[in-house]
Amino acid sequence: MSTLQHESFGAAERQIKLLEIILLGDKPRYSLVQGSVEDDEYFALSYTWGDHKNRRMVQVDDRNLSITANLSRALDDVAAFCRSSEPGRTSILIWVDQLCINQRDDEEKSEQVSIAGDIFSSAQQVLIWLPLHRDIKYGFKDWTSWHDWHDQQITSPHSTSLPSGRIAMSYTAISQPRQDYPVVSEGDAVVKNQLLAWENIHSIVTSPWWERAWGYVEFLLSQNIIFLFGGLWASSDELKVLLELYERRRETHLKFCTLTLSMLKHQEQQGGQTSKFCGCFGGGDDAPPKDPNVANDQKQYLRRHSQHLSDLTPYWSRVSNHFDSRAEHHSMDDTATTPLSTLMKQARNYRVTETRDRVYAFLNLANRKCDIRIDYSLPTKTVLIDTARAMIQNEKRLDILAIACQDRSNGSKTGQTPSWVPTWSTKEDPDSPYRQFLRQIQFPMARYSYGGGGPGTRASQSSAPVVFFFPNGIMQARALFVDRLNLMVAEDASKLFRTFVTDSGRKVSTVRAAEAGDEIWIFLGADEVFTLHREGDFYVILGHAMVRETGGETSDVLLGSMMDQLLYPLMRLWAT
Known part of the structure; x- marks a missing residue:
């Protein structure tokens, strides 16, 4: 183990930098040393960075480094904890992301974040520092x-x-x-x-x-x-x-x-x-x-x-979910895996500094076969596209299209992501505008996430998706053409939808962005029916479509009645 400068890093696999806190004297002193996930006994710090503009200087070896005020407070509490819990101890090793990863080096950051799960699961002890805004200790001793x-x-x-x-x-x-x-x-x-x-x-x-x-x-x-x-x-x-x-x-x-x-x-x-x-x-x-x-x-x-x-x-509810999820995670069999789509539905409810971290954090809990490379040099849009593609290929479903529709309705435009790609930016909220829209059009809740009762929709039955991926976020998918919107017959400013009569006389209630000429399609591998807008040779997914027959009854196309057709046109989707 050797002392190293902040900008240098050993490239060997699973090597890490560790902050040595020297406890001798009135004030702790700090040094960065080379370490290993397997070979060293170390602590790991979990905390919130806080306001990035509120900073403090800390001396590490012979250098003054800028850290957030939250980390400065956390390190003081870590030193106090170690001195109290082990009075004879002279130093500890601890992994702290702000100091143990060169945040300005995307290559190093990518390497270290890719083993972040191993860093925390292998730590001798993980110290979670809560940034409370009130002094709750008062005069209590301990x-x-x-x-x-x-x-x-x-x-x-x-x-x-x-x-x-x-x-x-x-x-x-x-x-x-x-x-x-x-x-x-x-x-x-x-x-x-x-x-x-x-x-x-x-x-x-x-x-x-x-x-x-x-x-x-x-x-x-x-x-x-x-x-x-x-x-x-x-x-x-x-x-x-x-x-x-x-x-x-x-x-x-x-x-x-x-x-x-x-x-x-x-x-x-x-x-x-x-x-x-x-x-x-x-x-x-x-x-x-x-x-x-x-x-x-x-x-x-x-x-x-x-x-x-x-x-x-x-x-x-959030605190309870933490403890319940941890108990469930530690009781899982080593071979058990959780689909990335399930994890990302959880991830959308948590805060991140940037969208890429929402994906990269939860990858540590996912099936390692996801084949998503952690790379901070990639634009956010590329990371989201790669994540959506990996989900579709691994889980052989297109249910994430519904999530993408909800994200787009929230005004999320992370680098103008394609319309088939979720941004995972909309928190799970039963009263969100898109959920209200689905209730207003009386859409039968699908199996995938909305938690509705009854059989839900299963427009493509058990069909697996047939998809091909191309550069620039283009996805090619097999789908069934249902109908074309012809004439808008109802629009209420207080409602979140429009109603159209189609070429074949059906009634379709769909998103307010829809216009006459837009089309209704069923994707193989997706439970729902969607409204699409054509732009040249490509399509943009606008949102869910509630299809009713001429008599007003719910159309059985939502339950897969069109799956007996044997010839499927090949369509391409692209979001501008």
Whole structure:
């Protein structure tokens, strides 16, 4: 193992750079050394980069390097953790992407990202640093005392014990700081402690790390995890148990808050004296406060708190998904694989700095036969085309066409990707405009992802796609011509679709971008029916088409009635 300069890198397979943190002295010192995934015991850091413009200088060997402020804070917490957990230790080795990969070298970055999964799965310990925006440690000594107090607030409602040190009461989990909850009695202290405990948990749950695509993948692949947050550290299992405890009580807590607010509203309407509501939290006296302003402040605080409980539902779902997915991943057989299309449907819900990372991160969880080369010198458009092609070739389905339609409806134009290529930019949302469009045209939900009930559509039955790929994003595919839009008969400005009569007299409801002359086609290997617009010798896919016969009944072409035709025209698709 040798010291090396930041710009140099050993090209041997599975070699990595490691940051050595020297713990001797008052402040940690740093050095970059050559290492190996197989041969070295090292930590790995999972964190969020934060604001790229908010930077700090760190000295590594004899050089000053610029890193984000988030990483600077994370390294300080890593050093504190190591000094506390192993007092006699003089140094550690840790893999940190910002310093262990030359971010300006696309070749090195591509090589290292291609083994990122192995780096995290082989690490002695993965440290996950959560960038909390509030000091939740307060005067607590360590995780044990912090955990016990938070456990007590939810399991022992009458507790009035206070953490040692100061208590700051401001709600910063998802918005600006809030006014302190007023305390004028012992009962108020009970309520305040319990609200404080909830807000501390919420600050963990709403940490931006849970939204990070790479963080999700690193979490699943890691064997041994320690969370670092606010000067505390806990194992993944310890944190999971506490979060699950609060998640189980969340609905009950929300009901209490809602019930209390209803009670106070009723009292106000009756013109009676407003009572205090600490009794709803299990303790304290219910005598009304002497100062009416205190009662009003408490009520307003609880109203905000209750609203935040509802707003945070998606955050809790994301955290639960992390832990559930990790358990499922570690229980899988070594030979088990997950289709890349399934993984990319998950990836679309996570944040990335750039679109290519959404693909490259989740490749670490995919079937290695995907044959997608990680290469940061490639344009995003090329990466997306290669990914779509690999899915079609490996999974022998064209269901991703439906996802591509949804992405295009969201205004996604990543390098003007072809219309058959998903950009994976639209989060899974049952109320997204495209989902609303599908509901408005009463489209039978297909099997692939929308989760609709009933048999769904199966326009091409079990037929496999017949496709050929050409440069510039051109795909050639076998498809059945169904009909041509002739005359638009309905357009409502409040709706997301247009309705046409076709050449054969059918009624077709489809996207607002459709025009008379556009055509309805069925692709072999796709469940749905699509509207296509012709541009010269090529076609652009516009969106789903709901086909009804002349009597108004759903056309059985959606269920594969045209598959008995033996001759299929060959068509080409291209997006400008």
